[in-house]
Amino acid sequence: MSSVRPADQAFNREAIEAVLKRRFFYGPAFDIYGGVSGLYDYGPPGCALQANIVDTWRKHFVLEEDMLEVDTTMLTPHEVLKTSGHVDKFADWMCKDPATGEIFRADHLVEEVLESRLKGNLEARGLNIDAPKEDDKKRKKKVKEIKVVKLEDEVVEEYETILAKIDGYSGEELGEIIEKYNITNPGSGGKLHPPVAFNLMFETAIGPSGQLKGYLRPETAQGQFLNFSKLLDFNNLKMPFASASIGKSFRNEISPRSGLLRVREFLMAEIEHFVDPKDKRHKRFKEVSDLKLRFLPKDVQAAGKTDITEATIGDAVSSGMVDNETLGYFLGRVFLFLTKIGVNPERLRFRQHMANEMAHYAADCWDAELHSSYGWIECVGTADRSAYDLTVHAARTKEKLVVRETLEEPITVEAFEVDFDKKKFGPKFRKDAPKIENFLTTRNQCELENLGDELTKDGKIVVDIDGVEGKVEIDSSLISIEKKTKTEHIREYTPNVIEPSFGIGRILYCILEHSFWTRPEDSARGVLSFKPLVAPTKVLVVPLSSNEAFAPITQDVISSLRKLGISSKADDSSVSIGKRYSRNDELGTPFGVTIDFQTVKDGSITLRERDSTKQVRGSQKDVLAAIQAMVNGTSWEEGTKDLNVFEGQQE
Known part of the structure; x- marks a missing residue:
């Protein structure tokens, strides 16, 4: 689409809010009862816009990347979110x-x-x-x-420095x-x-007894982690691979504000890309390595600045600013998706989490932030979550969430191991023995090394263990912690996870702002310049008048568009052609088809472009073919090159 949006036109939030309310893109839920802060209902155009964004997301990521899509439950037991850290830290x-x-x-x-x-x-x-x-x-x-x-x-x-560091x-x-x-x-x-x-989690009870405490999920990620072994098996044990999930999540926001930007119920689309921690290269990295993105690195923020660094993804990864190829690859794919659905690239930046803001387990994290009238809004978070989630769930459930890889040549490894004197250990701790043993056997190598040093130095270790009252003292007569050498024919490892997480509602709202403008000749005529790919309705079919001769042609055009899978609607109301087009410009409808008396004579129809109001004319077959091409991404100039310029009707 060729846009004629005035470059110097000031954005008017009141104007777009009036359009969104009048055309029911979305509105407060339970409105006639007074509403509830942070909860919204989508109307027909908003629902269609969201569905088209999700459909594009699924094609861009799930289909293009051969991802494994899952749909997991929104109700989550307390124990799961306690293990993941959400109960204590979310x-x-x-x-x-x-x-x-x-x-x-x-x-x-x-x-x-x-x-x-x-x-x-x-x-x-x-x-x-x-x-x-x-x-x-x-x-x-x-x-x-x-x-x-x-x-x-x-x-x-001082104020500017604080604002630059506000997230940390x-x-x-x-x-x-x-x-x-x-x-x-x-x-x-x-x-x-x-x-x-x-x-921020909504607490609930699962079952009639109320004894099983649970929450409405705050993210879709945990369901994907818990199904890792099943997904790995489904993928024929091949690594790396990615799962994906689209669904509602819930957060009991302290102060919902700014419409769709901070709500209590929202749609998320999340990807969990499982990768070998020793090899975070990506086989398709070259496809995005030359893309130039706008980065806001953590060191710039730490200095209290917001200066943007423009660099190719290849340079960002090779310099170490972005941690690894797979993370860089997904930053590129996120950029391509956002610009494909209508985000203005000049109002998109990737902000790196600062050290005191980053999750303790994360290796690196970048937020795709979109600029709106409310400032810079985090819309997509792309993080290297290391092996944290799989590790903690495996430790809690005693299920191995690992990849087993047969080695071409056996390797010799050194690792700390715990040995128990079973004859003394069990009688010493009685019913608590299984909990204490599980605690020790699930420590990582660094933790075991520290415990071993303490055991050697003090002849005992003293630890706090969930479910065991008081501090637990274990002396060297009960256990030993030593580094041992062994030969392995199978490599067993816990994958790392690269996670792009999308807030669909925030992206949708930012697209609304990025797309909105008003006609210079009439500020009351609002336009939403949606890309045809995501526009709620692609084509408006407009008969010139209520003449009976137009009805069967109108129906035939609608039927033909429907067969092509192109959403359309007819407007045969009594108002002028210009008025009918104008009110559909507010809905973001990119194309209009006019049926007039010439159509009755020779079957030709007029095709109008929303932004420039340019019109061309051709046979119904040729016009519909042009519409189909442009909905699939062809430009107006290319799609209509074989049609004739039409100047007979002016608005």
């Missing part, structure tokens, strides 16, 4: 106003207040979780009039910032309690 920092009871997410509060101060005015937007139906305008009425104060240069620099602060550090810069309740000015951790 939290955000919140702070409370003791006077009003209002609750704020600490990092968002700091970010919004400092940004507002830098702009010279304070705007409270979506911070109160107990105000589910209030829109931005109503919230702004709560804000006290504040005198604009010119900030000193050093204060401005701990709860204690956020509390210090709130205290130092006198950040208070934006509505009342009240002092806030220090930040405390709030677990």
Whole structure:
């Protein structure tokens, strides 16, 4: 599609929100009951747009990469998420106003207040979780009039440094910032309690007894990890391979805000690419190595800057900025997917997680962030999760989640092993013996080395073990921990995982913003320049009038488009042709077909392009062939080169 969007046109969020509401792309759930913050329903165009994005994602990744798609349950037992770390660590920092009871997410509060101060005015937007139906305008009425104060240069620099590092602060550090810069309740000015951790998972009970505690899943990843052995077997034991899953996830957000960007129920699409930890090359890396991406590395952020580094993926990997080829390959594939569905590449960057922000088990992580009127929004996270998930689940269940590879030549390896004096160990610890033995046999090599050193030095080790009361003391008469040499004919290893994780709702919203503009000649005429690939409806069929002669031709065109798998709809209302096209430009419909009296005479029809309003004319067969080609990615110029320019009808 050729876009004529004015380069200097300022984005108007109120205008796009009016269009999205009027055309029911999405809206607050339970609206007639007052709504619930962070929950939304998709209307017909939003539902179709989301379905087309998901369909493109599935073709771009699952089919193109020969991935193994699974659909796992949303209900997850407590034990699974305790093992994965979500019960203890899946939290955000919140702070409370003791006077009003209002609750704020600490990092968002700091970010919004400092940004507002830098702009010279304070705007409270979506911070109160107990105000589910209030829109931005109503919230702004709560804000006290504040005198604009010119900030000193050093204060401005401090604010900018904090904002550059905002994703990496701990709860204690956020509390210090709130205290130092006198950040208070934006509505009342009240002092806030220090930040405390709030677990984001929705808790539930599985079964009528209520004894089996569970949660609504916060991600689709765990279901893929738990099915690893089945997937490996399905893949004929071949490595590397990837699984994929698309489904709903749930997070009990502290302060839902910004429409679809921070919600409590959302659609995720996640990939788990299992790879040999000793070989993270990718056989298709050359296909993306020359792609140039916009990177925001961790060292730049640590310095309090947001300067972008433009580099090819090949250079980023060879320099060590991106950890390995497979991670770099998926960054390239993510970029190609996002730009394919309509993301503006100039408003896309890849931000690396800082050291204090990165999960303890991750080797490297990059977020694809899209720029919107709300700032930079994380939409895709691509992480090297090492072997963490498979390792912890294997240790908890005693199931081997490993790959066994026959070696061409046997190898000699050295490894620490634990030996037990069974005659003494069992009687000493009685019913706790199995738990203690499991604890020791599931330690990794570094942990065993440390325990061995402690045993040699002190003649005993003292450890805390889940399910065993008090500290456990094990002396050298009961166990030995020594490095042993052995010959192996089979290599057994736990795969590492490269995980691209997509927030579909966030991507969808950013595409809406990136696609929206208004006609320069009439600011009331909004246009959504969706790519034909993802547009909710591809073709609008417009009979010139209600003349009976047009009805069978209209139906024939609709039927032909349906047979081609191209979504379309007819508009035979009494308003003008221009009005009918205009209201479908708001829906992002890329093509329009007009049926007029000339059609009745010779079968020719007119084809209109949404963005430029250019029109061409040809036979029904040729026009439909052109539409089919353009829906599949051909440009307007190439798709319509054999059709005649039509200038007879003006809007």
